[in-house]
Amino acid sequence: MQKLIVEVNEKMIDLSKLGFCIKERPSIPTPERVIETIDIPGRDGDLHVEKGYKDIDITVELNFMDDHLKDRIRVVKEILLDCDKIIFSDDQEFCYMVNFTKIGDIENEVDFYGSFEVTFNCKPFSYKLSTFKFVSAIDSFRVDGYKSAPLFKITNSQGDCYFILDNDNSKKIGVNIRASVVYVDCENMTCRSDDGINLLEYMVGDFIELDKGIHRITAYGGMSKVEVMTREGWR
Template sequence: MLSFDFGGKNSWDNFGILIAGRPDIPSPKRRVNTINIPGRDSDLRFDENTYDDIILTVECSVKDTHNLPDKIDDIKAWLFTAGESDLIFSFQPDKKYIAQVVNAIDFKQVYKYFSEFPVIFNCRPFKYAVENDMMNIISSGTAVMNPGTVESEPVMNIYGSGDIVLKVNDEQISFKGVTEKIIVNSVIQDCYDDAGNNLNAKMAGEFLKLKPGENIIEWSGDVVKAELLPNWRWL
């Protein structure tokens, strides 16, 4: 039985929604700007190395012999109040989209007790690992394998003090005057402590990214250990 989890509920288990088939999965459009220059062959291309959101349409139907209008109200309330939530399809339970229903849903009553409707999800460009467990890194020079197909944007907790230099592959980040712990969040591109105090002034360099395949994480300075929330991603 095809189904999807969204906003902490399952389409079949909680609402008895039937899915016509697997939705088409588009690839995200890469943002590349072009400039036409007279007298020059081809266009100049400026690759932003970013992607647009994608749209997933799931063709659904529901049956209720007791009170179909109330069932439809429950489905609408679920889909629209969930906001931006994890979307997991039963045919790929180890990966998730970060999605939101933003379009109106057209419930078409086919029979007295039967309604068909499309659910249109606006999704961030990538799929993410459902299991996104914190990794402990206890020594400099540790190799971390990225199983995804694009760079991940991790969150890293660094435990230590004083001046610290962190190196991931060929990229280097410097931290000044660390006291106990500093959090480097590449998702929101922010640096802070456990209390939420902004520590961007203590950091110099680009935020971490982990390429597909092997990544070597090294550091110098008084570092006790590091923790990595990897956020693996796939196109």
């Protein structure tokens, strides 16, 4: 039986254990590439500029059967509206990152059975779940997916410390402040301390994306450890 698993605040919830099952495996849209076409006089052919990918909608029909139908629906609606990721049981190594959720009308002709559609608006790619864990970034690390918007964790910043990625000075990231832990989030473009204090004004360098391949980090100044969560997206 196909199952839908959702993540809410880093907690995985199998909806089948709450009595909600997928009627049939939904089709997953292929992300649509956004291309800007520019006609340049004197140039053979147009200039095509890739500008990223559009979000995708994944629609799932859920069936449910329960003697306490109304109460169970209230519970699952809260879960669906708050979820951050969705995972299908036949592909549990990958997830889809949810932007927002829309819940359709609930159809139930009898008091203990019903169905409804849920549409998850998601980021364009599927993401490998194992890449949502921190790994050491000193020396080298590998990205296997199409694209990565990494989360860096800098431990024991002594101020005026930074690292350079792939020996490219344009890929320099650091902080000019003493802190036990600093997170630099290239997906959400934030820089914060371990207790949530905004450190963006102390950040050095720009947020980056990582392409597929091996990446190398060289650290400078006072930092005892650099870790990375690659959060790899696959098309």
